[in-house]
Amino acid sequence: MPVTVVVGCQWGDEGKGKIIDSMAGEADWVARFQGGANAGHTLSVGGKTHVLHLIPSGILRPDVRCILGNGVVIDPFELLKEVAALEAEGIDVTKRLQVSRHAHCVTPIHRWEESLSRADEAIGTTRRGIGPSYEGKVARRGLRMEAFLAEAPLREGLERAWELWDAQRLAKGAPLPEEAAGGVEGLIRRFLEIREQLIPLLEDTTGILLDAVKRGERILAEGAQGALLDVDHGTYPYVTSSHTISGSVCIGLGLPPTSVDRIIGIAKAYTTRVGEGPFPTEMEAATAEPFRRRAGEYGATTGRPRRCGWLDLVLLRRAVELNGVTGLVITKLDILQGMRPLKICTSYQLNGRRVERSDASPMTLKKVQPVYEEVEGWNEPLPAGSDWTRLSRPARMYVRRIAETLDCRVDWVSVGPERESLIRVG
Ligand code: IMP
DSSP states (O other): OOOEEEEEESSSSSSSSHHHHHHHHOOSSEEEEHHHHHHHOOEEETTEEESSSSGGGGGGGGTTTTEEOOOOOEEEEHHHHHHHHHTTTHHHHTTTEEETTSSEOOOOOHHHHHHHTTTHHTOOSSSSSSHHHHHHHHHHEEEEEGGGGHHHHHHHHHHHHHHHHHHHHHHTTTTGGGGGGGHHHHHHHHHHHHHHHHHGGGHHHHHHHHHHHEEEEOOOEEOOOOOOOOOTTSTTTTTTOOOOSTHHHHHHHOOOGGGGGEEEEEEEEEEOOSSSOOOOOOOHHHHHHHHHHHHOOOOOOOOBBBEOOEHHHHHHHHHHHHHTTTTEEEEEEGGGGTOEEEEEEEEETTEEEESSSOOOOOHTTTTTTEEEEEEEEOOOOTTTTOGGGOOOOOHHHHHHHHHHHHHHHHHEOSSSSSSGGGOOOO
C-alpha cells in the first residue's frame, strides 16, 4: 500500500522537513494534511537553505508533485510569496503544486482576531491566524479556498468575517489595525488581485490522491508540528488547533486508513518547545542557554528562542503509541556531542509512584518529577556520510537505549542539516 506518513513526535521542530526532502527521492507525491504557515521546515540542499512554511518539503525534488490537502489552512498571500521565492531560485512550483478547494483560507482578519483574543500571548502562538481560521471552519462560517473561483463568494465571505470581527473589536474598544485602514473594500480588493494566480492551483485534491492510490503511486504525507501539539492529544490548551497525529492524514487528505502502510515518527535526540505550556524535562537556564546557541534552537517561523530540555521518553512513548509509529528517526544526534553528563528521562515520579506513561495533560504534567538515567556521552564528532558502525559507541548506545525503552525500531539517525547526514541504523 502506497501511503507513508511522516509525523513529529514531540512539540514540533523535530527536523521533519529534512527527512521528507530525503524520502521524497522515492515518492511520486508529497502532501501536507494539517496546519498552515505556522510550520517552518528548514532544508539545506547543495549548500542553500530553504525555509518553507506552507509548500510541502517535496518541492525541491523536480519529479515530485505536491499537494496542500483539505486539512491545511492557507494564507493565500503567504502561499504566493513562497511560490515566488522558490521560482526565483529556478524551482518550478506552479506546475507541480495543487491546492485543495476545500482547504480553508487564513485571512488577515484571522490574525487580527488572534491578537484581539490575546491567544498569541496566553498560548504563545505563532500569530499566523491559524487558530481563528480553524475556529471559523468548525463554526461553519469559514472561507474555503474554492471561494477564489468566483468573485461573489470571496466578497461575501470577507464581508461576513469583517462584520463579525469589527463588532468584537468595537466591543473591546480596540483600535483598527494599520493593515485594516483600507476597510473591507480594501481587503476585498487585495483578495481579488490574487484570484487569477490562485485559480489554476485549486483542485479536488482528494480525487487526485485517490486515483494516485489506485495506480499504486507512492504518497508521502507530511505532518507539521508534533504529537504533543495535537489539539486533542497534546498539552491542551498549549497546543495548535489541528490534529497533528497520523490519524489526521485520513481526514486532512481524504484518504482511507487502509491506504496507509508506514508511519515514520521523527524525534530529536533531546526535546524543545516554543510557546507556553508544561515541559517536565526543561533544562535549567544555565544549561539551556549555551545549549540553545550551539544547537541553533530558534524558531524558523517566528525566530523565537526555543525552550530546551532532555529527551523525555515518557512523552515520546505516548507519541509513538498514538501515531502507531513503525520506525523512528532520531535527529540532531550530533548536537549532544560533548554533553556531560547526558541525561534521558525514562519515567516520572507522580504522587509517590513511578509511571512510564502519561496522557500529556498539563494537569498531570505539572505534578510529575522526571526520573533521569545518566548515560555515557561522547566527544568525537559524528560525521555526515559515515556509516552506523563508525559512529562513536556511546552515541550508538544512546540510540539503542531509546529503541529498547520505547520498544520501537529506530531506523535512521541524522547528524547534520544536509541530505547526506542521514545514517541508517545497523
Ligand atoms: P499556533 O499553531 O500558531 O496557533 O500556535 C499554537 C502553539 O503551537 C504555540 O505554542 C506555537 O509555538 C506552537 N507551534 C505551532 N507551530 C509550530 C511549529 O511548527 N513548531 C513548533 N511549535 C509550533
